[in-house]
Amino acid sequence: MRFKRKNKLATKLGFLFLTSIILLEGILFVVLYFGFLNQRVMVETDSLIARGNSHRDVLEKHFDEATRGHVALMESEAETQVVITDATNKILDHSNPITTEIKSIIHSVDQTTVDGRIVEGDWVRAPYVSTMSPVKINGDPVGYVYMFLDTEGIRDIRDKLTVQFIIVTGLALFLTVITIIYLSRIITKPLIHMKEATQKMSNGEHDVYLIEDRNDELGELARAIQTLSNDLLRLKNERSDFLASISHELRTPLTYLNGYADIAKRDNLTSEERNRYLTIIKEESGNLTNLVKDLFDMAKMDQKGFLIEREKIELCSLINQVREKVMPAFENKEINLFTSCQKEIIITLDPERFSQVLLNLLDNALHYSEKGKSVRIEAIQVKKNLQVEVIDEGEGIPKKDLPYIFGRLYRVDKSRSRKYGGSGLGLSITKEIIEKHEGTISATSEVGKGTTIKIVIPGVE
Ligand SMILES: Nc1ncnc2c1ncn2[C@@H]1O[C@H](COP(=O)(O)OP(=O)(O)OP(=O)(O)O)[C@@H](O)[C@H]1O
Ligand SMILES: [Mg+2]
Incomplete structure (x- = not known):
């Protein structure tokens, strides 16, 4: 059978x-x-x-x-x-x-x-x-x-022809048997290996090894399945790492909340002291809300339910709207914000998501810069692409950390970033949004001098 x-x-x-x-x-x-x-x-x-x-x-x-x-x-x-x-x-x-x-x-x-x-x-x-x-x-x-x-x-002649016909028929039968054996070796067997491998994968086993040194389509299929298996394994590992970090991220503010709530409950506190603790509780719960919102955004992106709703917009007015929104925070910290925008860049993108990108980048520039420094947004058109740079004069990012800053939950200085509630999700969400727009994002930075984040997205009219 x-x-x-x-x-x-x-x-x-x-x-x-x-x-x-x-x-x-x-x-x-x-x-x-x-x-x-x-x-x-x-x-x-x-x-x-x-x-x-x-x-x-x-x-x-x-x-x-x-x-x-x-x-x-x-x-x-x-x-x-x-x-x-x-x-x-x-x-x-x-x-x-x-x-x-x-x-x-x-x-x-x-x-x-x-x-x-x-x-x-x-x-x-x-x-x-x-x-x-x-x-x-x-x-x-x-x-x-x-x-x-x-x-x-x-x-x-006729008889010879008939004999030859019979011989060739016999030969064809023999060749068919050989062909069936050969085909089952070169086609069916590898296919069965691959089927077994995919079954193993769907059962959650990931130690799949398909050694295929063939150059034909079956070899390609085997390599594709191998890649899929490796990717699944990587995703599985990433997911458990991510979950571990998330639970850590959630536990820390909750511990604060718990602790400060306990202190605030004490009877022997002045109303001033109680107010201070309640303010901390409010801040922490605000941070927690932000974190949960970011996580939700990210989950949506993973599910592909995160749709980009593109529309034609005029870029400079969008940048100005964002500027208006962040201006109070910048003024508060006494940081200058300059925008330079090449006139009349008409581009098709999701304005809400793109504003979120700019807000995330400006938020970083604001938080990682000292009082009195400047931040610049520069938008220009390069061929059919839009290029936006957010340049700050802040603390900068060490070379060794630069490749990881777009990763989820990655923070250079854990304690300092925590101070204002950073969770290390901002840039990874930013990157996903840009990639959904078929664009690229990159960072250059020098410690003590500042950071430049550069975005390039296609779609300029
Ligand atoms: N402009 C910048 N200057 C210096 N360091 C930066 C800058 N932007 C990002 N970083 C570093 O990269 C890390 C990741 O940034 P990201 O925006 O993803 O997270 P976050 O700012 O810590 O938290 P949040 O999720 O609230 O944005 C930051 O923690 C910070 O260490
Ligand atoms: Mg950030």
């Missing part, structure tokens, strides 16, 4: 192969058999008639013994045979010994109806193909010239 199931595909292909070979061979056989053999018989018969007629022409001039003997002698050297009879069909001369078959053919001819032509054309059954040409002098038949061609040669 297992073997049968295993080789279904190979057997199907094998039989397809067999059918095509037999079909091809059959067509070839029919063409050769009917085409070639019949053609050959026709040519031979025509030449037989021509030969008989030419003998007849000679005999019509001289129907004497010497000429008849001459004709018979000429024919004795050829493959064909001649028999000359008189008007009553009595044999007068012949080139080769007369066989009973020749006699019976001559006797079966009705001279009154046959006026020179083929008298026996059945090369399959009759021993001879035969023609007859009447010798007429002054309109009256004085004799007949019969020509005979042995059909054995043609039948021989």
